Amino acid sequence: MSVYAVNLVARRTLRDPDFARRLGDDPALALEQFDLEEEERDALLAGDVAALYAMGAHEYLLMGLARREVLGLDLPTYSDRIRTAEPRLDY
Template sequence: MDRPHRSGGRHQTALRGERRRQRLRGVGPGRRPELSVYLLNKILYLLDNDADFRKRIKEDPEGTVKSFPLTGDEIEALILGDVGTLYKMGVHTFFLNHLGRYEMFGVNRDNYLERIRSHMEYDPRFELGAMPLQYVPKES
């Protein structure tokens, strides 16, 4: 920009050492947790929207997942189909449902709710049937 952003007339670059570092905290190199959650959501998004990616992940699940810069715990949770842990990590339930939809990593529509609820705090609405269903149950 060609003008200072505040009335004092000093640009950000004119700030002295310590004050400038304070403004840049958290911007430097290194992994940020938000990036991991984004990448996990992205993998599950691709699973639903990219047939080639879905084929690759069926053929080589571990290799495909390891091609993303995830931590060991994140890779393990995804490979094991541990939707409860992924949920606690911040992965959106909308995307987690894709695992059950495509029966990936041992998750299917029958065990999805059991797995995710095992990591959630108890809510009496589960027992009363007041919680919304994630899917339509199979008729026997």
């Protein structure tokens, strides 16, 4: 699992208003075009940013989902959820 597709979903959400709207309207349908693992898709649909972070998704990109308020996320929800994750201490 490369988690590349998760990062791509988050990037497109922030940068492509049309895609962000489709992701908001019908998340499962909007995600069909991405090569996601089942575990990644489930976590995205659940707005489980802590799980996505644990899989290796980049948190800067994940926060874009909250900025666009899709997948049940907004900034307070994002904050509550990401703070439950174990920090990655890689550099």
